[in-house]
Amino acid sequence: MYLSTRIDKALFPTAALFFVYFLVMVWVNNSYAYFLHEYMGAAQKNVDFEFVSYLAILAAYCSFLCSSKIRTPGDLVVVLLILVLVPHALVLNGANSFAPEASPFSGVPLAVLLGVSLVGLSNKIHFYERDSGEDGRRYIVLLASINIAVLIFIVLKSLGHFSLDFSGQYIRRALARDVFAAGSPSGYIASIGTQAFFPVLFAWGVYKKSSFYFFLGLLNVLVLWGAFGQKYPFFVLVLIYLLMMYFRRHGQIKTAWLLFFAIGFLLLGVVEHEITDYSYINDYFVRRAFVVPSSLLGVADLFASNNVNNGYSDTLIGVLLGSERSDPLSFQMGVSIFNNPDLNANVNFLAISYLQLKYLGVLFEASFVGGVVVLLNYLYACRGSFLAIPVALLFATKILEQSLPTVMLGSGVSFMLLFLVLIAAPPQRRATGSPQQ
Structure with a gap:
């Protein structure tokens, strides 16, 4: 193990791309996207010389935290956090009617800045590579068997409303909340047995050129769409396919290509x-991926200013500490800000941790995520566990819009981490070459 202190020669070109990315993001929001969500509080972002100068500094800092090439699971987690969370909280902060004066140096934006920094610095811990004779092939069969059984369970339990129709997606979502109630055994089985498994199985199929696991991943997405009306898995599927194809051919992914x-x-x-005078890309992707989360972070900022710390009372942690179980914070925000008890205002894990215990909660949860990053890097470099890559992708995409306790327990990430640790083969011999850069 060693700490990487080397300044990457690609730091400045990558910083320039981040700067362009941030500027284009603001321009697209102000000119083409914000009005698509204006009815729910989205707004234009004020732009002046001071803001542009701030974006230049932020871009350089993001380039420092990122690696110029994604070689390890930790690189993947950090790059995705920066590509997605930084625009939400630190570029489009204030682009809403809830917290229009939001500063990157206070409240929820600062929480995101501190949390992403801590996770990025944790990824600077590197490991010497070692060879391993096991890639986990035998255990993937067990994972696939469990997954198939869960898919059958979901289809049988949702026969009354199962459909692939696009127009009925929201009806299916409402019905699924009753059939697979949150916190119920069936809810946990459905969530863990699909959303925790299919990214790994599909990534394995793409990387290993296995048609069985490739189509099993597709089947998972169709079942989730038919039973739950979820569009999110389709995005994950495309992202996994592109990343794994590139990773298989080149063994690494240039951060610059993701920015391009x-x-x-x-x-x-x-x-x-x-x-066309209308954009499906802006409405279905840019709005959903950037404008909506940015607006909801404004909601979180407003909610935090009007409420005391939640103290994890909506989780098992709070119950064990003697608190009375409260509604999930995302629903509390829906009631408090929108007066809608059915509105689930999902935000990223750092914003939720800030609402739970302010910056102490951010420190605790970001440190935990940093520890997971170090573990994944260790399993990948020292134990030859390729599966650490899709697990890292699963982990990163989940914490982008959910609380950490929900991700670790309800989404099955804890199960997948335990699975990785159990199947990781012991290193056969130490590598005698130079440290991995």
Whole structure:
């Protein structure tokens, strides 16, 4: 194990791309996207010389935290956190009617800045590579068997409303909340047995060129759509496919290519809007991935200013500490700000940790995530566990919009981490070469 202190030569080119990414994000929000969610509080972002200078500094800092190439599971987690959470909290902060004066140096934005920094610095801990003779192939069969059994269970239990129809997705979501109630055994079985498993199984199928696991991943997404009306797994599937294909061919992914893709995708929405006077890309992707989360962080900031710390009272942790079990924070915000008890205002794990215990909660949860990053890097480098890559992707995509306790327990990430630790083969021999850079 060693601490990487080397300054990457690609730091400045990557910083320049981050700067362009942030500027394009603000321009797209102000010109093409914010009005799509204005009815729920989205607004334009004020732009002046001071803000542009701040974006330049932020871009350089993000480039420092990121690796120029994604080589390890930790690199993947950090890059995704920065590509998604930083625009939400530190670029589009204040672009809403709930906390229009939000500063990146206070409240929820500062919580995100501190949390992402801690996770990014944890990823600077590297390990010497060692060879291993086991890739987990035998254990994937067990994982697939459990997954198939859960899929059958979900289909049988949801036969009354199961459908692939697009227009009925929200009806299926409402019905699924009753059939697979949160906190119930059936809810945990359905969530862990699919959402924790299919990213790993699908990634294995893409990377190992296995048609069985590839189509099993597709089947999971269709079942989740038919039973729960969930669109999110489709996005995860596409992301896994692109990342694993590139990773399989090149053994690493350049951060610059992800930035080029993100910038190009934003500009494609602009072109579509200019040609057709409406953009599905802006409405279904840019709005959902950036504008809505940014607005909800404004909701979280407003909620935090009007309420005392939640103290994890909506989790098992709070119950064990003697607190009376409260409604989930995301629903508390729906009631408090929107006066809608059915509105689930999901925000990222750092914002939730701030609402739970202010910056102490951020320190605790970001340190935990940093520990998971170190563990995944260790299993990947020292135990040859390729499965650490899709588990890292699963972990990162979940904490982008859920609380950490929910991700670790309800989404099955704890199960997958335990699975990785149990199947990781002992190193056969130490590598004698230079440290991995």
